[in-house]
Amino acid sequence: MATDGVGTLEQALANGRGLLAHDPRGALEQAHAILTVDGRNYDALRLRAAALRRLGDSDGAERTERHALENFGQSRTLGAAAAALARGDLRAAEHMLRPHLAANPDEPGALIMLAELVNMLGGYAEAEALFRRALAIMPNFAEPRLGIATVLFRQGRPDASVVELQAILAADPGHEGATRQLANTLGHLARYDEALAVYERFLAAAEGSEAARVGYGHMLKTVGRTEEAIAAYRHVLSQRPEHGEVWWSLANLKTVRFDADDIRQMESGLGAPGQSPGDRAQLHFALGKALEDAGDHHAAFDHYASGNALVRAGMPYDAAAFGDDVSRTIAALPAGLFTARGHESEAPIFILGMPRAGSTLIEQILASHSQVEGTAELPYIPEIARELIVEMRQPFPELLAGLPDARLRELGQRYLDRARFHRSSDRPRFIDKMPNNWFDIGLILLALPYARIIDARRHPLDCGFSNFRQYFAQGQAFSYDLADMGNYYRDYVRLMAHIDAILPGRVHRVIHEELLADPEGETRRLLAALDLPFEENCLRFHENSRAVRTASSEQVRRPINRDGAGRWRAYEAWLGPLKDALGPALESYPDAPER
Numbered sequence: 001m002a003t004d005g006v007g008t009l010e011q012a013l014a015n016g017r018g019l020l021a022h023d024p025r026g027a028l029e030q031a032h033a034i035l036t037v038d039g040r041n042y043d044a045l046r047l048r049a050a051a052l053r054r055l056g057d058s059d060g061a062e063r064t065e066r067h068a069l070e071n072f073g074q075s076r077t078l079g080a081a082a083a084a085l086a087r088g089d090l091r092a093a094e095h096m097l098r099p100h101l102a103a104n105p106d107e108p109g110a111l112i113m114l115a116e117l118v119n120m121l122g123g124y125a126e127a128e129a130l131f132r133r134a135l136a137i138m139p140n141f142a143e144p145r146l147g148i149a150t151v152l153f154r155q156g157r158p159d160a161s162v163v164e165l166q167a168i169l170a171a172d173p174g175h176e177g178a179t180r181q182l183a184n185t186l187g188h189l190a191r192y193d194e195a196l197a198v199y200e201r202f203l204a205a206a207e208g209s210e211a212a213r214v215g216y217g218h219m220l221k222t223v224g225r226t227e228e229a230i231a232a233y234r235h236v237l238s239q240r241p242e243h244g245e246v247w248w249s250l251a252n253l254k255t256v257r258f259d260a261d262d263i264r265q266m267e268s269g270l271g272a273p274g275q276s277p278g279d280r281a282q283l284h285f286a287l288g289k290a291l292e293d294a295g296d297h298h299a300a301f302d303h304y305a306s307g308n309a310l311v312r313a314g315m316p317y318d319a320a321a322f323g324d325d326v327s328r329t330i331a332a333l334p335a336g337l338f339t340a341r342g343h344e345s346e347a348p349i350f351i352l353g354m355p356r357a358g359s360t361l362i363e364q365i366l367a368s369h370s371q372v373e374g375t376a377e378l379p380y381i382p383e384i385a386r387e388l389i390v391e392m393r394q395p396f397p398e399l400l401a402g403l404p405d406a407r408l409r410e411l412g413q414r415y416l417d418r419a420r421f422h423r424s425s426d427r428p429r430f431i432d433k434m435p436n437n438w439f440d441i442g443l444i445l446l447a448l449p450y451a452r453i454i455d456a457r458r459h460p461l462d463c464g465f466s467n468f469r470q471y472f473a474q475g476q477a478f479s480y481d482l483a484d485m486g487n488y489y490r491d492y493v494r495l496m497a498h499i500d501a502i503l504p505g506r507v508h509r510v511i512h513e514e515l516l517a518d519p520e521g522e523t524r525r526l527l528a529a530l531d532l533p534f535e536e537n538c539l540r541f542h543e544n545s546r547a548v549r550t551a552s553s554e555q556v557r558r559p560i561n562r563d564g565a566g567r568w569r570a571y572e573a574w575l576g577p578l579k580d581a582l583g584p585a586l587e588s589y590p591d592a593p594e595r
Contacts, residue, residue, distance in 0.1 A: 009034065009038075009041075012030060012033065012034055013030075013034065013043050013044065013047065015030055016030030016031055016034075016044075016047045016051075017047060020047070020050055020051060020054065024050075024051045024054035024055050025051070025055065027047060027050070027051040027054075028048060028051035028052065028055065030047070031044045031045075031047040031048035031051060032048065034047075035048065040071045040074055041071075041074060042068055042071050042072060042073075042074035042075040042078070043074075043075065045064055045065075045067050045068035045071065046064075046065075046068050046107065048064050049061045049062075049064035049065045049068060052064060059140075062137075062138050062139075062140055062141065065108050065137065065138050065141070066138070066141060068108075068109065069108065069109050069112075069143075072109045072113075075109070077096055077097070077100045077110075078097075078100075078109055078110060078113060080096055081093040081096040081097050081100075081113060082113065084096065085113070085116075085117065090117055090120060090121060093113075093117055094114070094117055094118075094121075097110055097113060097114040097117065098114070101114060106133075106137055108134045108137050108138050108141070108144070111130050111131070111133050111134040111137075111144075112130075112131065112134050112143060112144055112147065114130055115127045115128075115130035115131045115134065115144075115147055115151075116147065118130065119147070119150065119151055119154070121390070122386045122387060122389075122390045123390060124151050124154050124155045124387075125155070127147070127151045128148060128151045128152065128155070131144045131145075131147040131148045131151065132144070132148060134147075135148065140171065142168045142171075142172065142175055142177070142178060145164050145165075145167065145168050146164075146165075146168065146177060146178060146181065148161075148164050149161040149162075149164040149165045149168075149178075149181060149185070150181070152164065153185060153188075154383070156380065156414070156417060156418030156421070158185055158188060158189055158421045159189075159421065161185050162182065162185055162186065162189075165178050165181055165182035165185065166182065169182065173201070173202075173205065174202070174205060174206060176202070176206070176209055176211065176212055179198060179199070179202040179212060180211065180212060180215050182195075182198050183195040183196075183198045183199050183215060183216075183219060184215070186198065187219055187222065188376065188421075188422065189421055189422065190375070190376075190422060190423075190424045192219065192222065192223045195219050196216070196219055196220070196223070199212060199215060199216040199219060200216070203216060210236055210239065210240065210243070213232055213235060213236050214232075214233070214236055214243075214245060214246060214249070216232050217229045217230075217232035217233045217236075217246075217249060218249065220232060221249070221253065226253065226255070229249075229253070230250065230253070230256065233246045233249050233250050234250075237265075241265045241268070241269060242265075242268070242269030242270075242272035242275060242279070242283070243269075243279065244269065244275070244276075244278065244279030244280060244281065244282035244283040244286070245278075245279065245282050247262075247266055247269070247282065247283055247286035247287075248282035248283070248285050248286045248471050250286065251285065251286040251289040251290065252470075252471075257293055258286075258289075258290035258293065262290065263287065263290050263291070263294075266283050266286055266287050266290065267287065269283050270283055270284070270287075277310050277311075277313070277314055278310075278311075278314075280310055281306075281307045281308075281310035281311050281471065282307070282471050283307075284303045284304070284306045284307030284310065285303070285304065285307040285469070285470075285471040287300075287303040288300045288301070288303035288304040288307065288469060289469070291303060292469075297570045297571060301571050301574050304468060304469050305574075307471065308468060308479075308480040308481065309480075311471070311480045312477075312480040312481050315477045315480065316477070317477035317478055317480075317481070317484055319478070319483070319484045319487040319488065322478070322487075322488065322491060323487060323491050325439075326439075326491040326494060326495050328395075328397070328398070329397050329439070329442065329495060330494070330495060330498045332397045332398045332400065332401065332442070333397065333400075333442045333498065333499075333502070334502070335502035335503070337400070337401060337442075337446070338445050338446065338449070338502070338503060339449075340449040340450070341405040341408050341409075341446065341449065342405075342408040342409055342411070342412045342446050342447040342448055342449045343408070343409050343411075343412025343413055343415075343416065343447060343448055343449075343450075344450055345412065345416055345448060345450060345451070346428075346429070346450045346451070346452075347416070347428060347429055347430055347451075348415075348416075348419070348429075348430060348431075348432055348448055348451040348452070349366065349372065349429055349430065349431045349432070349451070349452045349453075349454065349530060350381075350431075350432050350433075350434075350437055350444060350451060350452070350453045350454065351363055351366075351431060351432070351433040351435075351454045351456055352433075352434065352435055352436070352437040352438040352441070352453065352454070352455060352456070353435050353438055353455050353456040353457055353458075353492065353496075354435060354456075354457075354458065354463050354467070354488075354489060354492060355435045355436075355467055355470070355472070355476060355479070356458070356463055356466035356467050356470060357435070357456045357457060357458040357463050357512060358456050358458050358510070358512035358515065359433050359435055359456040360433070361512075361515070361541075362433075362454060362456055362510055362515075362526070363431050363433045364541040364542075365523055365526070365538045365539075365541045366431055366526070366530075366538070367431060367541075368535075368537045368538045368540065368541045368543075369527070369532060369535050369537065369538055370427070370535060370537070371427055371428055371429055371532055372427055372429045372430065372431060372532070373423055373424070373425045373427040373429065373430040373431070374430075374431050374433075375419065375422040375423060375430050375431055375432060375433075376422055376432075376433070377432070377433055377434040377435070378418075378419055378422060378432040378434055379434065380414075380415050380418045380419060380432075381415065381432070381434065381437045381440045381443060381444060382434075382436065382437070382439075382440055383418075384411055384414060384415060384443065384447075385397075385440050385443055388411075388443075397440075397442050397443070400442055400443065400446055403446065408446050408447050409447075411443070411446075411447040412447040412448045415447065415448065419432065429530070429532075435456070436475075438455070438492055438495065438496060439492075439495070441453070441495070441496075441499060445499075445503070445506070452508070452529070452530050453506065453507045453508070454507070454508050454509075454510060454526070454529075455496055455507050455508070455509045455510070456510055456512065457509055457510065457511055457512065457590065458511075458512035458513070459512070459513060459568075459589060459590075460486070460489050460578075460582050460585055460586050460589055461568040461572075461575060461578065461579070461582075461586065462512075462565060462566065462567060462568050463489065463512075464482070464485045464486060464489060464568070464575075464578045464582070465567060465568040465571060465575065465578070466567070467479040467485055468480075468482060468485060468578075481577075482575065482577040482578040482581070483577040483578070483580070483581045484581075485578055485581070486577070486578045486579070486580065486581025486582040486583075486585075486586075487581045489582060489585055490581065490582055490583065490584075490585040493585045493592050493593070494592075496592070497592035497593075500592070508526065508529035508530075510522065510526060511590045513565065513590075514590075516565060519539060520539060523538050523539060
């Protein structure tokens with residue numbers, strides 16, 4: 001059969017599809033003829049898979065579907081949709097994929113691509129259904145099951161996510177993606193011993209796996225096995241000395257001092273061929289820390305600035321638009337909105353505010369109390385806010401004003417159900433220390449009116465510069481530019497001042513410098529605000545062996561110290577944009593500006 005022309009090729013495909021229903025073997029022969037000429041032809045591979053399925057060869061059909069997925073770019077529709085996704089145009093991709101799937105309802109590539117897109121948009125239930133349809137067609141293919149596991153976790157069903165990931169590893173113990181996702185999920189559930197065991201089994205059989213060993217190092221750090229974490233990181237560097245994430249992981253321990261040889265290796269790594277912007281940025285941040293420790297503040301700031309610029313280039317942030325969102329939020333939260341209409345639970349304690357403001361220290365103090373359990377930075381308040389936007393198709397936070405009492409109680413219960421997976425004790429209170437929850441404080445106050453809220457506040461220059469020298473694993477787009485940082489801090493102070501004005505005393509504020517100066521007095525005031533009796537263990541927080549996932553993990557394993565206080569002063573010459581953006585928020589600290 002000649003297939004030397006678009007028309008001829010399309011006719012051959014049409015003939016094969018016409019044969020499929022009544023003569024699958026003829027359709028298979030037609031697909032084979034096309035693939036003899038063009039072995040990567042996506043449509044012919046899909047035709048071959050459909051014919052094999054009709055002939056009862058499900059294994060052969062699945063192998064062919066996998067081959068088709070490897071060549072989805074040959075599909076006009078899927079290739080165009082993938083290009084739209086790559087440039088961030090989710091709606092354009094959706095408008096291509098939905099009609100394509102309506103005409104081809106059993107196409108795994110289209111199902112998986114649309115599921116991933118819907119997942120990005122927060123439509124978790126639909127994404128799960130799409131992944132499950134793809135899995136039914138390709139039951140031995142790990143990708144849709146990985147997608148199901150991701151969606152289950154985002155729906156607050158991590159235990160179910162674990163089951164799906166374990167199923168992948170039962171069939172393929174060497175699947176690195178499932179290994180890392182399972183270990184991370186177990187870590188989020190505070191099942192750290194199991195998570196470490198998952199990594200250890202995998203690494204015993206796959207010594208050369210770089211990403212898994214880095215993940216293993218992160219998990220060791222979380223549980224306080226610092227020397228073993230350092231050994232895991234150094235093992236990776238012995239194989240790839242330009243690995244930016246590992247150098248930053250060592251720097252982020254805050255306790256590692258780099259020597260001259262380390263600095264030379266990092267500087268050489270900056271010129272490594274093919275290095276990603278993320279790896280290069282993390283090398284800059286690690287070098288900044290190394291040179292700061294060596295007392296070369298000018299060179300350190302240059303590296304911090306270079307690292308921030310690299311991240312900022314790939315993570316756009318609109319400070320003016322965010323400021324407008326804060327203004328809208330203030331307008332949408334009048335005093336009369338807040339009555340005790342939500343869930344009656346008194347269990348949650350929210351610690352919120354700016355990142356790098358001392359929230360981990362407050363958490364560690366409280367988690368040393370016999371009635372309080374520390375969990376993590378839980379993602380569920382912003383997640384529920386996003387779900388409300390999808391469910392109600394209304395702007396947030398304006399939609400909060402129209403929520404009936406029953407819906408508010410349901411939202412409070414939704415949060416508690418998801419948070420429950422992070423709890424491992426019967427202590428009556430638990431901590432959620434997601435700092436960015438300040439932006440969604442209206443949702444907290446309405447859905448969980450009896451929850452306690454602690455605002456962790458630190459000097460704006462110390463806090464701002466601490467963020468500027470920190471590479472975050474995800475998010476915090478405001479932190480990679482000094483002016484953006486100042487605007488973000490000012491907006492945070494502005495919203496919290498509004499809450500203070502309409503609900504005086506509702507939020508307990510901890511000023512970081514006052515806690516460092518008078519740990520016992522501030523701890524007593526903190527516990528009193530939470531209606532908790534004073535316990536001496538809270539002053540010995542550094543003896544608490546609980547896992548800590550944040551960048552301050554090693555710092556809170558030592559007694560209170562002032563090592564980071566006033567660090568900005570050595571860099572004051574370069575902090576003009578931060579000072580200018582902060583304006584009155586700097587001048588009036590620790591009080592909020594009058595306007």
